[in-house]
Amino acid sequence: MPTTVPVWLWALPPVAVLAVVFLYPLALVVQESLAPGAYAEVLASVSFREALVTTMWLAVASTVGCLVLGFVLALVIAFVPFPGGKAVSKFIDVFLSFPSFLITLALLFLYGTVGMANGIWTDVTGDPAGPFRFLSTPWGVLLAEITYFTPFVMRPLLAAFSQMETAQLEVASSLGARPLRIVRQVILPEALPALAAGGSLVLVMCLNEFGIVLFTGAKGVTTLPMLVYGKAILESDYAAACVVAVVNVALSVGLYVLYRGVSRRAGA
Amino acid sequence: MTSGIRFDGVTVTYGSNTVLDSLDLTVEPGEAMALLGPSGSGKTTALRAVAGFVRPASGRVLIGDRDVTALPPYKRGIGMVVQQYALFPHLKVEANVAFGLKAQKVPKGEIPGRVAEALEMTGMAAYAQRHPRELSGGQQQRVAIARALAIRPRVLLLDEPLSALDAQLRSGMLAELARLHRELPDVSILYVTHDQVEALTLADRIAVMDRARLQDCGTPQDLYRRPRTEFTASFVGNANLLPVTVGAGGVSFEGVSLDVPVSEALPGAGATLCVRPHLVGLGPGPNALSGRIAEVQWRGSTHRLYVEVGGHRVKADVRELRETPPLGAEVTLHFAPDDAVLLSAGVGND
Amino acid sequence: MLVHSRTGRWTAWALFAVLFVPLFALPLLVILAASFSTHWSGAFPSGPTAAHYTAAVRGESLQALTTSLITAVTASVIALTVGTWAALAAAALGKKGRRVLDALFMLPVAVPSVVVGLAVLVAFSQPPMLLNGTRWIVILAHTVLVTAFAHQSVSAAIRRLDPMYEQAAASLGARPSYVLLRVKLPLLLPSLNAAAGLCFALSMGELSATMMLYPPDWTPLPVLIFTATDRGSLFTGSALAVVLMAATLLALLAVSRIRTRASYR
Structure with missing residues (x-):
């Protein structure tokens, strides 16, 4: 009879792989960031502080936008059903599997200086220059992030709504409650865990978003991931890149731990 | 093997x-x-x-x-x-x-x-x-x-x-x-x-x-x-469990003395009498208990009667009755001495 | 049904259409339209052409597509193996061990992709593991990024797997290895397929870490799309983007077909 291998031994190979390809590199980043003077220099620089502020407010604003938009859209799909609603849910799943930068690319055609919106403006008013020139500002990034990340809020919401008892809604409306009241007093409390889970996931993803900002190509919009890329690849200043990276990781891992806690409580 | x-x-x-x-x-x-x-x-x-x-x-x-x-x-x-x-x-x-x-x-x-x-x-x-x-x-x-x-x-x-x-x-x-x-x-x-x-x-x-x-x-x-x-008596066969007192004069339930076999020496105070509902008959007979009908359930071939006897509900399954007795009617129930089992109180309930 | 009046319902649907169409449907349509055009100065694109596509399936574009496909398939296979192994090992561990293992494998989700790229770049630019400048550094980074998702979906599937199958097998005299091969893995197959599709899609669209790492001879499609749009070739970029989306969709479709055939209940 062969002696059985202890259970924890089976966990070793994958952990070893993870350690070599991820944990050790991450440790090196932390080590590199500890180069003398690196933190002081980076933290004192205006570009870092601006990037930190931009990243934070963009992430928070995008999250709020995604929550509001996602809630309204999911509400209609789930509770005011229409033919093709299933197809819309499928479309959302597909949408999630596309890379984020496609949205920025599309926005260039929609709201770019010679894009669709400005084109229509010119056709209507005769004014050769349209009024839409927000794409290269943080507002363009905000629009792209809300567009791209809203489905991440809708998915857990739709799952939560599908588990809700319609009997509850029917009882509420038979008691004479109006739709807005039902949404506020019955649906919203039930949806809160899903909203919290989806919202914190989106917050983390927005903090880490790179493709959308890169494709915007705006010099005025620098986020922490952009700063990491700029310092490392464009300026070859690895120590500074590592410092920014550590700050970014601390922010998003902290929030991610929060997200896991929230979603575990929500049963997601 | x-x-x-x-x-x-x-x-x-x-x-x-x-x-x-x-x-x-x-x-x-x-x-x-x-x-x-x-x-x-x-x-x-x-x-x-x-x-x-x-x-x-x-x-x-x-x-x-x-x-x-x-x-x-x-x-x-x-x-x-x-x-x-x-x-x-x-x-x-x-x-x-x-x-x-x-x-x-x-x-x-x-x-x-x-x-x-x-x-x-x-x-x-x-x-x-x-x-x-x-x-x-x-x-x-x-x-x-x-x-x-x-x-x-x-x-x-x-x-x-x-x-x-x-x-x-x-x-x-x-x-x-x-x-x-x-x-x-x-x-x-x-x-x-x-x-x-x-x-x-x-x-x-x-x-x-x-x-x-x-x-x-x-x-x-x-x-x-x-x-x-x-526990066995009620879980297997849903028996009537009647709290009885065992004294020198025999076994009594709600002041009525009963004729049931007392196999072991039981302490003076409490005991439980176990009788299956289908062994309880309607009308006079040995071990007669009188009470009022509290509930009647028709179960096809039988009627289940719940009879209130001095604060206790006694279940009786009797052959289908021609006329359902009205609620509150005074009835007499009986059971044969051999159909009852005396349990010392508290056994299995610790 | 939440809204009972006709007007109320139409109002809700109108609101939905007004929000949904321009935000979600239009962007994809616009890219599709642009990929067949030569000009866009006005309300609608003009100069219909398929030239971008004939270019997209040749030369460096074709190479970028194969680069992306090879990278995505390799990364997905490795990630699925490591992620599934870890998920199975975690499920066999006690509560504490499982939490530690889950947390470790979840970490790459929380760490920004750019930072994963930076970390891999820092670690593998020096001996003994000098991978910088080779395709392997790109594949490695992609593997790290998608392993977390593979692990997450497989461990969720393991949690949903009813232990009664495993126990029935054990009572019939099957040793743990036999149970794993003949019962657990076959029952997990639909989830493994779904996880493979997810990994593939993520890797196909990965840009952040790739931008930090790609060597000139291993340029995945997203990087090519970026360089095209960066130098102003928006229409070529759109065609490449459509190719990327189509390849991703085809792979997802293929995987979901396998999944429906493999789902037993």
């Missing part, structure tokens, strides 16, 4: 919760033993301890002469059938039944014969090429039984095998199981159920469990006619 099962002071705990409290029980070789009790009584835990899915905190489990307490499930040589069938959905019926044989490396040439034999025995031979999802609940359960029998286990564990079936199918399957038990005299069966009819029909002996403990054990007739505890 036959072998029984022995529980030797088996205790199972989950954290600070004792779900099985020092169980001592022996299933004789070839015997069908039912573990009967309400949910949370520890009966399923006892079965899972035999299967090896729970590890006792103390005590031993023996199959035959072999102490299997520390053996992993796959080395125990048991067949098991559970309520939800647990057929492997990705395998056809044939492959499901062959699973145990292949896992135990039975010679390839032998497998088809033994699969056919097991399917034949459960009447499922015609379904060998189906997938489980194409079968009804009853058919799935037959396949599950065939799968357990194919490995020719010494011990067959059945965990509420009929609970997921509807009433009609259940009585058919019950007869099938009784037939299998007759045809396989070498296989010891441990049958967990909360349904007294299943236990009474199938088992050679019944072990009654409640609150993690063995309450009573005996043949079905024995438990039904001469329950030793109040």
